[in-house]
Amino acid sequence: MEQKRFDVTGMTCSACSAAVEKSVRKLDGISNVTVSLMTNTMTVAYDEDVTEDSVIEAVKRAGYGAQVHNKKGAAQSVTKANPIEDELKEMKTRLIVSTVFLIPLLYIAMGYMVGLPVPGWLVGPENAISFAFIQMLLSMPIAYVNRKYFSIGFKALWLRSPNMDSLIAIGASAAFLYGIYAIFRTGYGLGHNEMHIVHNFAHDLYFEVGATILTLITFGKFLETRSKGKTSEAISKLMDLAPKTALVVRNDMEMEVPIDEVIIGDIVVVKPGKSVPVDGTIVEGSSSVDQSALTGESIPVEKSAGDKVIAATINKTGYFRFRAEKVGDDTTLAKIIQLVEDANATKAPIAKLADKISGIFVPTVIAIAIVTFIVWISLGYSFEFALSLAITVLVISCPCALGLATPVAIMVGTGKGAQHGILVKSAEALETMHSINTVVLDKTGTITEGKPVVTDIITDGNISEEELILIGASIEKPSEHPLAEAIVEKAKEMNITLKKVENFNSVSGMGIAALIDGKPYIAGNLKLMNEENIVMGDFQEISDRLANEGKTPLFFGTNEKVLGIIAVADVVKKNSKQAIELFKKMGIDVVMLTGDNKRTAEAIRRQLNIDRVVAEVLPQDKEREIREIQATGHKVAMIGDGINDAPALTRADVGVAIGAGTDIAIESADIVLIKNDLLDAVTAVQLSRATIKNIKQNLFWAFFYNVLGIPVAAGVFYIALGWRLSPMFAAAAMSISSVFVVTNALRLKFFQPLHEKNRPVTE
Numbered sequence: 001m002e003q004k005r006f007d008v009t010g011m012t013c014s015a016c017s018a019a020v021e022k023s024v025r026k027l028d029g030i031s032n033v034t035v036s037l038m039t040n041t042m043t044v045a046y047d048e049d050v051t052e053d054s055v056i057e058a059v060k061r062a063g064y065g066a067q068v069h070n071k072k073g074a075a076q077s078v079t080k081a082n083p084i085e086d087e088l089k090e091m092k093t094r095l096i097v098s099t100v101f102l103i104p105l106l107y108i109a110m111g112y113m114v115g116l117p118v119p120g121w122l123v124g125p126e127n128a129i130s131f132a133f134i135q136m137l138l139s140m141p142i143a144y145v146n147r148k149y150f151s152i153g154f155k156a157l158w159l160r161s162p163n164m165d166s167l168i169a170i171g172a173s174a175a176f177l178y179g180i181y182a183i184f185r186t187g188y189g190l191g192h193n194e195m196h197i198v199h200n201f202a203h204d205l206y207f208e209v210g211a212t213i214l215t216l217i218t219f220g221k222f223l224e225t226r227s228k229g230k231t232s233e234a235i236s237k238l239m240d241l242a243p244k245t246a247l248v249v250r251n252d253m254e255m256e257v258p259i260d261e262v263i264i265g266d267i268v269v270v271k272p273g274k275s276v277p278v279d280g281t282i283v284e285g286s287s288s289v290d291q292s293a294l295t296g297e298s299i300p301v302e303k304s305a306g307d308k309v310i311a312a313t314i315n316k317t318g319y320f321r322f323r324a325e326k327v328g329d330d331t332t333l334a335k336i337i338q339l340v341e342d343a344n345a346t347k348a349p350i351a352k353l354a355d356k357i358s359g360i361f362v363p364t365v366i367a368i369a370i371v372t373f374i375v376w377i378s379l380g381y382s383f384e385f386a387l388s389l390a391i392t393v394l395v396i397s398c399p400c401a402l403g404l405a406t407p408v409a410i411m412v413g414t415g416k417g418a419q420h421g422i423l424v425k426s427a428e429a430l431e432t433m434h435s436i437n438t439v440v441l442d443k444t445g446t447i448t449e450g451k452p453v454v455t456d457i458i459t460d461g462n463i464s465e466e467e468l469i470l471i472g473a474s475i476e477k478p479s480e481h482p483l484a485e486a487i488v489e490k491a492k493e494m495n496i497t498l499k500k501v502e503n504f505n506s507v508s509g510m511g512i513a514a515l516i517d518g519k520p521y522i523a524g525n526l527k528l529m530n531e532e533n534i535v536m537g538d539f540q541e542i543s544d545r546l547a548n549e550g551k552t553p554l555f556f557g558t559n560e561k562v563l564g565i566i567a568v569a570d571v572v573k574k575n576s577k578q579a580i581e582l583f584k585k586m587g588i589d590v591v592m593l594t595g596d597n598k599r600t601a602e603a604i605r606r607q608l609n610i611d612r613v614v615a616e617v618l619p620q621d622k623e624r625e626i627r628e629i630q631a632t633g634h635k636v637a638m639i640g641d642g643i644n645d646a647p648a649l650t651r652a653d654v655g656v657a658i659g660a661g662t663d664i665a666i667e668s669a670d671i672v673l674i675k676n677d678l679l680d681a682v683t684a685v686q687l688s689r690a691t692i693k694n695i696k697q698n699l700f701w702a703f704f705y706n707v708l709g710i711p712v713a714a715g716v717f718y719i720a721l722g723w724r725l726s727p728m729f730a731a732a733a734m735s736i737s738s739v740f741v742v743t744n745a746l747r748l749k750f751f752q753p754l755h756e757k758n759r760p761v762t763e
Helices: 014-025 052-061 074-079 083-114 125-145 147-158 164-191 195-202 207-231 233-241 332-345 349-378 383-396 400-404 407-419 427-433 443-447 465-476 482-493 526-531 539-548 576-585 598-608 619-631 643-651 663-668 679-713 727-750
Strands: 002-009 030-036 041-046 065-068 245-250 253-258 267-270 279-290 301-303 319-326 422-424 438-442 453-459 501-507 511-516 519-524 552-557 562-569 589-593 612-614 636-640 654-658 671-673
Touching (some): 002 052, 014 041, 014 147, 014 164, 052 065, 083 125, 083 207, 125 147, 125 207, 147 164, 164 195, 164 207, 164 383, 207 383, 207 727, 349 383, 349 679, 383 679, 407 422, 407 427, 407 679, 407 727, 422 427, 422 679, 427 654, 427 679, 438 619, 438 643, 443 598, 443 636, 453 465, 453 482, 465 501, 465 552, 465 562, 482 552, 526 552, 539 562, 539 598, 576 589, 576 598, 576 679, 589 598, 589 619, 598 612, 619 643, 636 643, 636 679, 643 654, 671 679
Parallel strands (some): 438 636, 589 612, 636 654, 654 671
Antiparallel strands (some): 002 065, 245 267, 267 319, 422 671, 453 562, 501 511, 511 519, 519 552, 552 562
């Protein structure tokens, strides 16, 4: 099974995307098709019997154009032409031309109604032809610059997949054709001296109606396109951060090369104030690096030899060199951009419902317009009156708002997530996240730091903490045990110089013994102390207390007595407790799964007030636990970072990978947290809820607008109230509806995580 993305041209509304999807699905061997109106792309999953050409041909049969998506790296994307900007420029030109000709057209057609002076050669029945002809001439440039509506609309109609442009094309064409018909009737009246005909048609030409429809629709589309451009600002800003060149060392000389010429293994130089061009590891120098654009961290991070640096971060103060390890499409920045683009190219289930409605909506509206015309003619009203109402139905019913309701919000939501270091892989994951009511957390590396550190230093009172660490780190230095590394690291933090040990020896796998300055010392667990008959004193009770707190006590002493205990533990991350509290306040149950022993797991549970803990679980047991929770009707999000979390991440309704975790965990997840911070998981849920709320508001408005607008346009209130909607006002209402939906979606740009707010948490 192969999956490929295609760029699709000519789509203007959700009916268009529905038509493309329907056409491609008819091909044998197609397993899935997703068309994105926002990105003008189509993702197709198909078997080996289907070719790219056959997919492109299917799109063409639907009346649109297609080509295989040209994937660009992050650096190349920066210089790539922005299709939205090109579209905006073209629309601006159309709008200017339309407005320039519409103003005199409206002045001539309607100026006399409000007492404005009109040239004498256009006034009176004897000048009716001139009056009509000048209006036709002024409307022709407007029709020409907006000919796209007619070409696409009638083509879609011919292919039996009418779209929004079809409604506009039919409505505007009906107005223009009626105007031409009125000119002929006026000429006939003048020629045969039947002035009643002249009076009937001279001021009901409808050229201004057709021109106004096209201009207002173009104005609405211009605002809509400009707003759509703003929805992708987050990604555009990321792209702008990527430098176009890099300073590399080749043949012992520094030289500036284009970013796409940097290769793995190159030594790259980064000077103060410059952006890091690719991902890699520092080999020389140190600096503070601003990573806020990618991770959301407000404080620059100190970096030195051995630390990783990522593309698009900014070197604030120092000078350093690093070895390039990930270039082109493999950089963190490129993957962020790709993930967000992939999310925008997918469809949330709620969007699929809107698309299905749009697919049948347009032909239904055309049928309603025809029925409206027939009903009013049957009731004895004039042809012009019936035609006006039919045109109004066509114009007001354009499903622009319906098509934009979901994708614009998804694009803003995923872009905002990227700004906060949250990468959402699909729109479906973003939607599902809002309904999560149980979150399952892996312990090691997710709740905790993932590496042991010294937590307690307790001596017998005869030596200082520094002396105990000196003894402990010196004797543990030759060991490769992770707990030993924690003690050695503590000695480094305290600037303690270690002593040389002699006769280093492992004791029964329970500890070690060695000589320091000729004196024998022993280090190990409680069992070793008891076997060696070491005097424990009060340390037995202290050891039990530390163990109950989830810490591992290590005893250090001479051959006669214990000198002290150094406790080591995988400590809880500083934000984990706050994250768990926020989950609970949002009405989400918290479960911790861990392979650790029950005593350690219980200590973490008490410390963080976690609802439920399942300890000593194997990787396959984690996946089974997820299934069991789901079987009780809960929507589950699994948050983990290790290879052993991958099955559970895949099984969960939403899998969330901590960004500092393994590649396998990240691949298995639906959402990736770039920072190693559990608070970002809370933000992901909050962002999902805010996005879905926004989508529902948009859909409600779009449905309400059409449900209310169609009967009003059809004239249901005319008989009772003598009031009807004109085609020009219908065009304005349609444009306002689309702009409202996009503007409402843009409110998501002001999204703020709960932990950054100084107010109580609400659902």
